[in-house]
Every structure is written in structure tokens, then in C-alpha cells.
Amino acid sequence: MYLSDAEAKERICSIGRKMYQKQFVAANDGNITIRVGENAVMMTPTGVSKGDLTPEMLIKADFGGNILEGTYEPTSEMPMHLRIYKEDDTIQSTAHAHPIFLCCFANMGAELDLSLTTATVAISGKIPVAPYCNPGSLELAESVAPYVKDFNVVMLANHGSISWGHSPDEAWYILEEAENYAKLAILQKYILREFRPISKPQIKKLADTHGLTINPKRLVNAPDTTNNTEQASSFAGRPIPGVTLDDATIERIAEAVARKLKS
Numbered sequence: 195m196y197l198s199d200a201e202a203k204e205r206i207c208s209i210g211r212k213m214y215q216k217q218f219v220a221a222n223d224g225n226i227t228i229r230v231g232e233n234a235v236m237m238t239p240t241g242v243s244k245g246d247l248t249p250e251m252l253i254k255a256d257f258g259g260n261i262l263e264g265t266y267e268p269t270s271e272m273p274m275h276l277r278i279y280k281e282d283d284t285i286q287s288t289a290h291a292h293p294i295f296l297c298c299f300a301n302m303g304a305e306l307d308l309s310l311t312t313a314t315v316a317i318s319g320k321i322p323v324a325p326y327c328n329p330g331s332l333e334l335a336e337s338v339a340p341y342v343k344d345f346n347v348v349m350l351a352n353h354g355s356i357s358w359g360h361s362p363d364e365a366w367y368i369l370e371e372a373e374n375y376a377k378l379a380i381l382q383k384y385i386l387r388e389f390r391p392i393s394k395p396q397i398k399k400l401a402d403t404h405g406l407t408i409n410p411k412r413l414v415n416a417p418d419t420t421n422n423t424e425q426a427s428s429f430a431g432r433p434i435p436g437v438t439l440d441d442a443t444i445e446r447i448a449e450a451v452a453r454k455l456k457s
């Protein structure tokens with residue numbers, strides 16, 4: 195039912211290395227936990243780079259936060275991780291990091307809900323932002339709790355993101371996919387400024403044919419219709435998105451030019 199302590203330690207070190215290699219964390223950011231018993235969770239220590247974790251650094255604690263094994267100090271975010279397990283007994287692992295593109299949305303206070311790819315609509319779906327709370331606090335732990343049952347990842351305002359799953363791989367994959375989603379969303383909306391969305395009926399068909407249940411709260415902001423079944427057009431032939439000025443800015447420029455000409 196649960197991973198052994200040794201297996202959990204190995205998985206945490208391996209996920210930590212991926213987290214660091216993917217630049218989801220800087221310095222000693224981020225923490226990972228795996229449930230190892232009815233009342234036991236293995237977790238990362240505070241103050242260590244996730245790229246440098248070794249099994250003997252990891253700490254085993256109970257759901258009351260009491261240390262059962264380990265000589266290092268546990269992560270300061272232990273209350274947030276434990277709160278997620280308390281909210282849903284089926285959760286087996288959590289992963290918290292500060293991935294840059296997700297942080298952009300967390301800093302803007304913008305839910306990630308663009309209807310972009312099959313993976314993004316099906317794996318995380320819409321990603322909400324929990325309101326700002328002091329890192330390491332019980333308030334931060336409580337701010338995440340309302341999202342646990344309906345979502346599998348949440349952004350923490352002005353801080354980072356945390357994901358959870360029914361296995362260590364699932365928790366990690368969700369976070370990895372969420373960061374991809376955030377990266378794509380920024381490129382499509384602000385750099386390319388265009389995309390053909392997946393429609394609501396296409397999302398329904400995707401869920402029906404793949405045996406997925408998409409929680410209505412996680413539905414992305416999809417249109418009723420789309421043009422993504424039409425023939426694709428040439429990329430080379432597309433105009434490069436330029437700078438567009440609103441009327442007020444054009445007027446201000448015209449006035450400045452007029453003043454210059456009069457003087």
C-alpha cells in the first residue's frame with residue numbers, strides 16, 4: 195500500500211534532481227514528500243538544494259509534525275504538505291517548487307485557464323491561485339486546503355506552486371505539466387498572440403473517449419466552437435505581430451509632435 199522508507203527516500207532524491215535540473219527551484223527552494231504509512235510521511239530537509247539530496251538527509255515525521263527519524267531539520271513548509279494529506283486520505287505524494295512560468299501567473303494573481311492542448315486541459319485543467327500567506331505558516335497550509343479535493347495543483351500567490359497525486363510520479367508529472375502549460379500560455383498570448391483553442395465539445399469528447407472525469411471546477415475557459423479542424427495555414431506567410439498603440443497613446447504622440455513643430 196505504501197512505499198517502503200528506502201523506496202520513498204530514493205524517489206524523493208530522484209524527483210529532487212529533476213526539479214533542480216528543470217530549474218523549478220533555485221538555491222534551497224522547494225520540498226517533496228511521500229506518504230510511507232498510516233501516520234508517517236518522508237520529506238525533504240530545510241536548507242538543502244534539491245539537486246544535492248541524499249537518502250540520509252531525509253526526515254520521517256507523523257501527521258502531527260513529530261519527527262520519527264532523521265537528523266536534519268525538516269522543511270519549513272511541513273504544515274502545508276501535511277495539511278494536504280489530512281484533506282484527502284488517498285494522496286500519496288506532494289511536490290512544491292517555484293517554477294518561473296507558474297510564478298508569473300501566481301505573481302499576477304491570474305488563474306491559468308487558457309484552452310491550449312489536450313494534456314493541459316486533461317491533466318491539471320484550470321490552475322487556481324491560493325491567496326498570499328506567509329511562507330511556512332499554518333495560514334499558508336489552510337489556504338491550500340480548499341483546493342485539494344477539486345484540483346491537483348495550485349499556485350501560491352507571490353510564492354510558487356504545489357501539486358499532489360496518488361503516487362510520487364503523478365505528483366511530479368502534474369507539476370511538470372503545469373509549468374509547461376504556464377510557459378505555453380505566456381508564449382501564445384503575449385508573444386505569438388494567437389492560437390486555435392480546444393472547444394468545449396472537444397474537451398468532452400477527449401474525456402469520454404479516454405475514460406477521464408474532468409471536475410467541472412477544473413474546466414478551462416474553452417469556447418463552444420473552434421477552427422482547429424480546418425486546414426493549417428503557412429507560418430512563413432503570417433504577419434509578425436507588431437506593436438499596437440491605443441487611441442489615447444496616438445493622441446499623446448500627435449500632441450507632442452504638434453508642440454515640437456510649433457516651438
Ligand SMILES: [Zn+2]
Nearest residue numbers: 224291353354
Ligand atoms: Zn516555497
